[in-house]
Amino acid sequence: MIRFLLKGLLRDRNRSIFPVLVISGGVMITVLFYCWIFGVMGDVTQTSAKMDTGHVKIMTQAYADIAGQMPNDLALFGIGEMLSKLRQEYPETDWVARVKFGGLLDFPDEYGETRAQGPVFGIGIDLISPESTERKRLNLEDALVQGRLPQAEGEIVVSEQFAVDLGVNIGETATLISATANGSMAIHNFILVGTVHFGVAALDKGAMLADISDIQYALDMEDGAGEILGYFPNLIFDEKRAYAMADQFNNAYRAVEDEFSPVMLTLKDQSGLGAYLDMVDFYIFIFLFGFIFVMSLVLWNTGLMSGIRRYGEIGVRLAIGESKGHVYSSLIYEAILTGIIGSAVGTALGIGISYYLQEVGLDISGMTQSSTMMMSNVMRARVTLPAFYVGFVPGLLATALGAVISGIGVFRRQTSELFKELET
Amino acid sequence: MKNEILITTAHLVKKFPIGGHFFTALNDVNLTIRAGEFTGLVGPSGSGKTTLLNIIGALDNPTEGVAVVMGQDTKTLNHKQAARLRSECLGFIFQTYNLLPVYTVFENVEFPLLLLGIASSDRKKSVMKALEWVGLTDKVSSRPSQLSGGECQRVSIARAMVKRPKLVLADEPTANLDAANSHNVLKMMLQLNREMGTTFIFASHDEKVIGYLRRKIGLTDGKVVEDKIISTQNHEESETPC
Ligand SMILES: Nc1ncnc2c1ncn2[C@@H]1O[C@H](COP(=O)(O)OP(=O)(O)OP(=O)(O)O)[C@@H](O)[C@H]1O
Ligand SMILES: [Mg+2]
Numbered sequence: 001m002i003r004f005l006l007k008g009l010l011r012d013r014n015r016s017i018f019p020v021l022v023i024s025g026g027v028m029i030t031v032l033f034y035c036w037i038f039g040v041m042g043d044v045t046q047t048s049a050k051m052d053t054g055h056v057k058i059m060t061q062a063y064a065d066i067a068g069q070m071p072n073d074l075a076l077f078g079i080g081e082m083l084s085k086l087r088q089e090y091p092e093t094d095w096v097a098r099v100k101f102g103g104l105l106d107f108p109d110e111y112g113e114t115r116a117q118g119p120v121f122g123i124g125i126d127l128i129s130p131e132s133t134e135r136k137r138l139n140l141e142d143a144l145v146q147g148r149l150p151q152a153e154g155e156i157v158v159s160e161q162f163a164v165d166l167g168v169n170i171g172e173t174a175t176l177i178s179a180t181a182n183g184s185m186a187i188h189n190f191i192l193v194g195t196v197h198f199g200v201a202a203l204d205k206g207a208m209l210a211d212i213s214d215i216q217y218a219l220d221m222e223d224g225a226g227e228i229l230g231y232f233p234n235l236i237f238d239e240k241r242a243y244a245m246a247d248q249f250n251n252a253y254r255a256v257e258d259e260f261s262p263v264m265l266t267l268k269d270q271s272g273l274g275a276y277l278d279m280v281d282f283y284i285f286i287f288l289f290g291f292i293f294v295m296s297l298v299l300w301n302t303g304l305m306s307g308i309r310r311y312g313e314i315g316v317r318l319a320i321g322e323s324k325g326h327v328y329s330s331l332i333y334e335a336i337l338t339g340i341i342g343s344a345v346g347t348a349l350g351i352g353i354s355y356y357l358q359e360v361g362l363d364i365s366g367m368t369q370s371s372t373m374m375m376s377n378v379m380r381a382r383v384t385l386p387a388f389y390v391g392f393v394p395g396l397l398a399t400a401l402g403a404v405i406s407g408i409g410v411f412r413r414q415t416s417e418l419f420k421e422l423e424t
Numbered sequence: 425m426k427n428e429i430l431i432t433t434a435h436l437v438k439k440f441p442i443g444g445h446f447f448t449a450l451n452d453v454n455l456t457i458r459a460g461e462f463t464g465l466v467g468p469s470g471s472g473k474t475t476l477l478n479i480i481g482a483l484d485n486p487t488e489g490v491a492v493v494m495g496q497d498t499k500t501l502n503h504k505q506a507a508r509l510r511s512e513c514l515g516f517i518f519q520t521y522n523l524l525p526v527y528t529v530f531e532n533v534e535f536p537l538l539l540l541g542i543a544s545s546d547r548k549k550s551v552m553k554a555l556e557w558v559g560l561t562d563k564v565s566s567r568p569s570q571l572s573g574g575e576c577q578r579v580s581i582a583r584a585m586v587k588r589p590k591l592v593l594a595d596e597p598t599a600n601l602d603a604a605n606s607h608n609v610l611k612m613m614l615q616l617n618r619e620m621g622t623t624f625i626f627a628s629h630d631e632k633v634i635g636y637l638r639r640k641i642g643l644t645d646g647k648v649v650e651d652k653i654i655s656t657q658n659h660e661e662s663e664t665p666c
Contacts, residue, residue, distance in 0.1 A: 001538050004531065004538055007527070008524070008526045011526040012526045312522070313524055315522075316522045316524065317524075317535075318507065319481065319483060319510060319516045320511070320516065320536050320539065321507055321508070321510040321539050322507060322511070322539055323504050323508075324503045325503065325504065326507075
């Protein structure tokens with residue numbers, strides 16, 4: 001009997017190939033969308049964390065309020081002690097200090113006159129100490145385009161794009177004109193030793209990287225830093241852990257009335273990233289549900305159509321002596337079978353394409369040129385475990401449900417009505 | 425066995441709801457049909473022939489009255505019991521053949537036996553035998569779409585007969601066939617009736633069918649207006665040497 005029904009299923013394309021195509025198409029799009037959003041969202045989080053926010057960040061309360069302006073006059077001081085305390089208290093977290101600053105980078109000619117000059121966004125990070133984790137975190141070795149990374153005091157790298165725009169070469173002297181921590185003018189000479197391509201439009205427009213000790217010296221902020229960043233192991237943001245850590249830290253060190261007391265913020269608390277991530281989560285949720293809903297309707301309708309189309313066949317089967325229960329369950333098994341095959345094919349295709357987009361990525365640099373968001377120019381999908389079921393389960397459920405509902409007609413109708421429909 | 429009562433209907437009424445009121449398709453039908461009959465329900469279109477066949481076949485329930493088929497009151501049967509009655513005792517032949525298009529001739533005829541859970545080798549024998557009766561052994565692996573109308577109806581006769589049911593209900597079996605094919609099919613059924621004692625009930629207004637009947641039940645507006653035994657000296661006796 002099962003063989004008999006399977007034979008019918010395979011021979012009738014309207015019952016096999018068409019539903020499988022519909023199901024696998026829907027499932028594929030769901031999986032692909034899920035992996036893509038997950039990848040993009042993950043990338044934005046990752047890039048922001050690496051370049052800007054850390055997983056947690058410590059600043060003075062006053063600095064935190066206007067962090068976007070990089071107000072180094074409000075920076076943390078005594079960071080050497082604070083770092084060693086943090087490293088003791090939270091040894092699993094990697095703690096690093098950074099100084100962000102804005103300024104002008106001036107390239108003089110042989111007479112000391114300005115030859116080229118441009119605004120830069122600068123970060124002083126631990127570049128040259130042997131135990132530096134920042135070079136690896138920011139992937140600087142791979143980002144290097146010309147020259148080399150700083151190895152000694154007084155050396156900087158700038159964005160490749162910036163160097164090209166200004167027409168400067170490695171080996172040249174660069175004068176940083178900025179403001180010190182106490183508000184006076186800061187002028188400091190560096191040697192340009194290399195250029196890097198961050199792959200993040202917001203940085204590639206004009207950024208310079210220098211060792212933090214050089215910047216502390218140049219900006220007159222010995223033992224000070226705008227920010228201390230904490231990174232969890234393997235660069236994986238753990239929201240719960242971050243909030244727990246921030247609560248604990250703030251209870252211990254933050255004094256509300258003292259605006260120079262430190263405050264710890266999590267990645268989600270900073271620069272609207274939390275709102276962004278929540279919004280993306282929300283849209284994923286809406287999309288997936290909307291999509292699942294629409295797909296269920298389509299598949300239900302497919303089930304309905306083939307159910308109605310088959311009332312004639314069903315009527316004959318009933319007349320010949322098949323029971324309604326048997327017909328009904330055969331319809332449902334059939335739907336489950338096509339649902340499984342369609343969902344499996346769709347999931348496989350969706351994951352296959354997502355995997356390709358994960359490995360190869362999609363260059364969207366054209367769209368991010370003016371972006372100030374910390375996002376890579378190459379967007380990638382990310383294949384995660386849920387990708388194996390976000391499409392499969394609804395695909396199967398929708399098909400089965402479609403058959404369950406459309407098959408009810410078999411029960412509701414008088415048998416004679418069913419096959420009247422095929423006589424006409 | 426020959427005179428065993430297969431079907432009795434008593435005060436059978438069937439009403440269909442149409443709009444706000446009811447349309448009476450069968451009105452106080454009282455009939456007794458015995459084993460071995462070759463009987464026709466004859467009447468104009470809309471007189472209730474199909475409705476009566478559907479009730480006898482447990483495909484539909486009467487509104488009032490009872491229909492007892494092979495000792496079972498069809499009204500008291502649930503889905504499963506009705507299906508069992510059809511599967512074990514009844515064969516259907518339809519005006520439009522109603523073969524399952526995705527299956528071959530062999531598979532179409534095999535289907536009732538599958539429902540009865542008959543073993544594969546026995547199925548094969550029975551199917552081939554049934555196809556022999558209707559002269560289609562050379563078409564076993566054709567699809568219905570590859571057959572002529574007459575051939576399709578012969579397949580559907582084979583499908584109805586393959587399980588050797590006591591009773592075959594045939595609704596306008598010749599309406600889509602030309603004269604030659606009609607006679608052919610009717611002779612085939614008459615022969616099966618004689619050789620195996622299968623009871624046939626037809627619904628028809630086709631004169632050709634009426635010519636073969638041994639009992640004619642006239643229906644008009646849902647009422648039995650005529651019920652007569654036709655003498656067995658009919659022309660088919662001389663035409664069909666058994
Ligand atoms: N499901 C239904 N709902 C409403 N009316 C119905 C239904 N089935 C049949 N009827 C009506 O009952 C009457 C008898 O129908 P039936 O099909 O039994 O006629 P018939 O004698 O078989 O006619 P024909 O020779 O055209 O096949 C018709 O008037 C028909 O309109
Ligand atoms: Mg009719």
